[in-house]
Amino acid sequence: MNGVIPCLLFLFFVSFFQEDYKEKREGMVKLQIEKRGVKDAAVLNAMRQVKRHLFVPSSSIPDAYNDGPLPIGYGQTISQPYIVAYMTEAIKPKPEYKVLEIGTGSGYQAAVLSPIVKEVYTIEIVPQLGTAAANRLKKLGYKNVQAKIGDGYYGWKEHGPYDAIVVTAATEYVPPPLLEQLKDGGRMIIPIGSPFMTQTLMLVEKKGKKATTKSLLPVMFVPFTREKK
Amino acid sequence: MTSTIKYKLLLSIGLLSAAIIAFQLVLMQILSIVQWHHFAYMIISVAMLGFGAAGTVLSLSRTWLLKHSEIMVPVLMMVSGLSMSFVVGWSQSSFTRFDSYLVFADYRQAGKLLLTYLLFFTPFFFGALAIGILFVQYVASISKIYFADLFGSGMGGLFALVLTWIYLPQQLPAIISILPIIAGIIILPGRSKSRALIIILSFLVILWQLAHPPQLIPSQYKDISKTLLLPEAKVTIQKSSPYGFVQTVTSPVLRYAPGLSLTAQNTARVKAAAFVNGDWFGPITSWKKEDSSFILDYTTSALPYVMRKRNKVLVLRTSTGIDVAHAVSHDVESITTTEPNSVVLSLLKKELALASDSLLYQPKVMSQRMEPRTFLMMDTARYDLIVLPMTGTFGGSSGLYALQEQAIMTREAFQEMWLRLNENGVISITSWMDYPLRNPLKVLATMVEVLYNSGIKNPRAHLAAIRSWGTITFVLTKSPVTVTEVANIRKFCDDMMFDPAILPGLKAEERSSYNQLQDERFFRYIDQILSENRKAFYDEYDFNIKPATDNKPFFSQFLRWENLNRLSHFFGTRSIPFFEVGYFLVLVTLVQIAIVSFVLILLPLFKLGWSGKNKFSILLYFSGIGLGYMFVEIVLIQHFILYFGNPVYAASAVLTSLLIFSGLGSNVSARFIGSKKDSYLLFVLIALLLLIDAFVLMPLLQNTIHVSLPIKLVIVLLLMGPLAFLMGMPFPSGLSLVSKSNPEAIPWAWGVNGCISVISTALATILSIELGFNWVLFLAALAYCLPVIGLSWF
Known part of the structure; x- marks a missing residue:
């Protein structure tokens, strides 16, 4: 009998906090993502499902659903929820897709892709981050995600070609091997911008031996010139 | 005693x-x-x-x-x-x-x-x-x-x-x-x-x-911390110096290829990367043709070499030699290059000579150890190509460089470069495409102002620009861009999947064949800067894109305070510090020290009493000399860095001689300043000298920059010595006055001077950005008038 009350209290608090985060996730999707124009139902569902607070350091859990990036150590960040959703929507994901992610980080982007596409392959160059993310993804049951530690420059040729490639770490150049491993008509999305700043994104579309890029501004703003009086 | x-x-x-x-x-x-x-x-x-x-x-x-x-x-x-x-x-x-x-x-x-x-x-x-x-x-x-x-x-x-x-x-x-x-x-x-x-x-x-x-x-967000996380990364060299703590790192996965063409197949490996105080300084690469084609040939930076063969090249800022190597790989006849950081130059000539393929030992390479702008002012040769260092940083610098004086990025510096070009010469500069757009627009605005200033009626004929997915390279040509050059540029753009942004005869649809922009206003902005109404556009744009000047050489300062609310609305309040974090921090600093100083200055008054016994005159006197002294120090250091061409030694020489001359002034102050009348005369003299300096200092230094070092030293001592000597007198003579009228207030007077001196360093920086160095000297002269008012109440 002595142990029942603490157990009930424990269950109450666990369920209370789970509920709280579910509400926060719902709020995040509604206010930060849908309101800004992300419409893909599969992406919105994934953002509702994936428990972002499990992908951030324990000290940042209260801020996990805030409208901003968070530090995850080793000079890396987990992107703002809206950017994750926007990047996922930008590759136009389909259930049969095979997607390569460069820069696993905490594993959040891979987890968001997991329920939307068939297979996700993810590579992280920082061993400490890569190992932690791989364990986390495994523990949380993301079975269609395969993670490895390595140099993302060369992609993951054995599983290619890919329908889409998501590069989550900003890079000064597009590695040629990644373009090679992209299917004809495939899309690659790359963020540009330093951590904690409003980021722009670059979408690369492969068309035969050629490719075009499009710079995307997730947060569209009114012109930078003041209206003449 | x-x-x-x-x-x-x-x-x-x-x-x-x-x-x-x-x-x-x-x-x-x-x-x-x-x-x-x-x-x-x-x-x-x-x-x-x-x-x-x-x-x-x-x-x-x-x-x-x-x-x-x-x-x-x-x-x-x-x-x-x-x-x-x-x-x-x-x-x-x-x-x-x-x-x-x-x-x-x-x-x-x-x-x-x-x-x-x-x-x-x-x-x-x-x-x-x-x-x-x-x-x-x-x-x-x-x-x-x-x-x-x-x-x-x-x-x-x-x-x-x-x-x-x-x-x-x-x-x-x-x-x-x-x-x-x-x-x-x-x-x-x-x-x-x-x-x-x-x-x-x-x-x-x-x-x-x-x-x-x-x-x-180091912070986990510093460049060196991130680089050291790469596989097998290790620090190979580290050298302490007044130029900063220089370190080199090697790793098999280190690469460098800013804005690389999507058609490139190169691995873009670098042999090492150099860091100064943990910040990225540059890559050390191989340049020999037999190793591979040079990586910059697959970036927009290749533009001046694509247009025509270049023979005589000036690389303004050697850094780790990447632009020098690029010129060498194009088999030019001679390359002159200048870099003030002697430690990096020494590394390239010794420890890194092998890794850089003995770049600085090539017979065609002439390396100078000097500030690029100083070299430009002293040099008389003419060049086919002048290469400026890349501006902006990938993804935006977060405004860390907003307060950095960039003497080679001013309108006057570009004008000097224009004069150093031969008939077919070009000035070339590559910029990262940033968001919101700032760096490319300011670069273009600077070039256009130089063209108009040089009497060119049609600036479009003297400009070309090409854009990759991430970078844009501008060239300013002495003679109009030729038909052959236009054809060469178009072919290069097709081969590399780049897009021309400015080119004679360019059609609107050609500007984004390969690299589309969601916000195509960029092209409209370019056209507005190229038009005669450009000045109205500078005023309308939300960021400061007016060309920097020698009086306000802060090229990377883009923030306009009146637009802060608009920016905060579009990007969120939390993004604002990252637009111009350097400037933002100086403001934070000023606010912090002003609040603490306010408390520190007021606290003793609870004991000393608030009224009577010359409190206000003491406050005016010691605030004035604190403000004036630091304003002068900051402006002189900036001017003399350019004059001597070496930031470290110029700053040390100015600081040391200013303090020693002031010390000498202090030492004899008791002999010369015996009465209030002497003090009045002293402040009038200081203010007069400062007013003269505000008018003559910069032109005098610019016109004597060619003279030998000993003569320069004499000029500097003549300019600074008497001023510093006089500026050393007010503090001891002021304390003597206080000791006679209100000895209990001596510590307070000293504390006021201490607090205001700290405030004035932050304030001088803000005033230099907003008003320019000349105004800071004027204000220093005004600050030295405050003690005159104070004296009348002693």
């Missing part, structure tokens, strides 16, 4: 003052290594308020401190020294260490920042309190004591300069801390066993600190 004691005392003050300045300079470098330059400045400004706080404490506990001064002064000096040796280590402990990059993203860092402030405040406070007690106690000999203080400070700057060549940054605090300890020992009273014990214990502590220097842990 016997003459022996007096001598010892002066020596002791000199040593302590030398240590305080040396420690301040070393701390600046250490904090720049673990954090960033502007955060270092923010922390040290608060620490320097130790002087103001010491004035407050001295005002409140004057009687007790003076009564126990014989023991308190040496003990305070020794505590200051001991704390110098400890605080850096403590600041690096996991409990205290904060990350400045997270300050705006994680407010929990604020507590750690506060602890850091307190730690670094300690040595300055104790040292200043010792000096303050002596100022009050020996006010009759203030001119001598102030001379020792200034002379010691001047020598401290030189001491730090020499030490940074010899020791690693983390070893320096313990070495410097020996000076205040010796200063304390010299005047420690008695010959008891306890005295010997204190001496032995102090030195044992310092020896232990020397043997166990603290480990400096």
Whole structure:
């Protein structure tokens, strides 16, 4: 009998906090993502499902659903929820897709892709981050995600070609091997911008031996010139 | 006070003052290594308020401190020294260490920042309190004591300069801390066993600190921290110098290819990467044709070489040699290059000679050790191509460089480059495409202004620009772009999947064949800058894209305060600090020190009384000389860096000679300033000299930049010596006046001067950006009028 009350209290608090985060996730999707124009139902569902607070350091859990990036150590960040959703929507994901992610980080982007596409392959160059993310993804049951530690420059040729490639770490150049491993008509999305700043994104579309890029501004703003009086 | 004691005392003050300045300079470098330059400045400004706080404490506990001064002064000096040796280590402990990059993203860092402030405040406070007690106690000999203080400070700057060549940054605090300890020992009273014990214990502590220097842990967001996370990454070379702490890192996965073409197949490997104070400085690459095609040929930076063959090239800023290597790979006839960082140049010639394929030993490469702008002003040769360093940083710099003076990015500098071009010559500069658009627009605006200024009616005919997915390269041509050049550029763009942005005969649809922009207003902005209505566009644009000038050489300062609300609305309040974090931090610094100073200045008035006894005149007098002195110091350092072409030695020479000349002025002040009338005359003379300087300094320096170093030194001494000499007099003569009318207020007057001096460094920076250097000199002259008003009420 002595142990029942603490157990009930424990269950109450666990369920209370789970509920709280579910509400926060719902709020995040509604206010930060849908309101800004992300419409893909599969992406919105994934953002509702994936428990972002499990992908951030324990000290940042209260801020996990805030409208901003968070530090995850080793000079890396987990992107703002809206950017994750926007990047996922930008590759136009389909259930049969095979997607390569460069820069696993905490594993959040891979987890968001997991329920939307068939297979996700993810590579992280920082061993400490890569190992932690791989364990986390495994523990949380993301079975269609395969993670490895390595140099993302060369992609993951054995599983290619890919329908889409998501590069989550900003890079000064597009590695040629990644373009090679992209299917004809495939899309690659790359963020540009330093951590904690409003980021722009670059979408690369492969068309035969050629490719075009499009710079995307997730947060569209009114012109930078003041209206003449 | 016997003459022996007096001598010892002066020596002791000199040593302590030398240590305080040396420690301040070393701390600046250490904090720049673990954090960033502007955060270092923010922390040290608060620490320097130790002087103001010491004035407050001295005002409140004057009687007790003076009564126990014989023991308190040496003990305070020794505590200051001991704390110098400890605080850096403590600041690096996991409990205290904060990350400045997270300050705006994680407010929990604020507590750690506060602890850091307190730690670094300690040595300055104790040292200043010792000096303050002596100022009050020996006010009759203030001119001598102030001379020792200034002379010691001047020598401290030189001491730090020499030490940074010899020791690693983390070893320096313990070495410097020996000076205040010796200063304390010299005047420690008695010959008891306890005295010997204190001496032995102090030195044992310092020896232990020397043997166990603290480990400096750079922020995880610094370039070097991220690079060291790469597989097999290791630091191969590290060199301490006043130019910064230079490190090179190797890793098999290090690559460099800014805005690489999507058609490129190269691996873009680099042999090493160089960092200065943990910030990216440049890659060290192989350039030999047999290794591979040069990587920059697959970027927009190849534009000037695509247009036509170049023979005579000037690379303004060697950095690690990437643009020099690019020119060598194009088989040009001669390359002149200039770089002020002698450590990096030495590395390229020695330790990194093999990795850089002996780049600087190539017979066609002539390397100069000088500020690029100084070289440009002195040089008379003409070139086919002048290459400027890449501007902006990938993804935006977060505004870290907003306060950096970039003398080669001003309108006047571009005008000088234009004059150095031969008939088919071009100026080439590559910029990252940033968001919101700032760098490319300002580069173009600068080029267009030069063209109009040179009488070119159709600037479009003299400009070409091509754009990749991430970079844009502009060339400014002396003669109109030819049909063949246009054809070459078009073919190159097709081969590389780049798009022309400015080209004679360009159609609108050609501008984004390969690389589309969601916001195509960029092209409209380009056209507006190229039009005659460009000035209206500069005024309308939300960021400052007017060309920088020599008077306001802050190319990377883009923020317009009147638009802050709009930017905050579009990007969110949390993004705002990252638009111009450098400028933002100086503002934060100013607000912080203004609040603390306000408290420190007002607090003693509760004891001294608020009214009567010349409080307001003391405030005006000591604020005025504090403001004026620091304004002059900052402007002179900036001007002389350009004049001598070497930032480190020019800054040290200015600081040291300014302080020593002021010290000499102080030393004779009692002889010359005997009455209020003398003081009035003194301030009129100072203000007059400053007004003359505001008009003649810059033109005089520009017109004599070609003369030999000894003549330059004579010119500088003639310009600065009399001014500094006079500027050293008001402080001791003011304290003498206060001692006659209200001796209890001496510590308060000294504290006011300390607080305002710290405020004025931050204020001078903001005023330089907003109004320009000439105005800062005018304001310095005005500041020296405040004491005149104060004097009339003494």
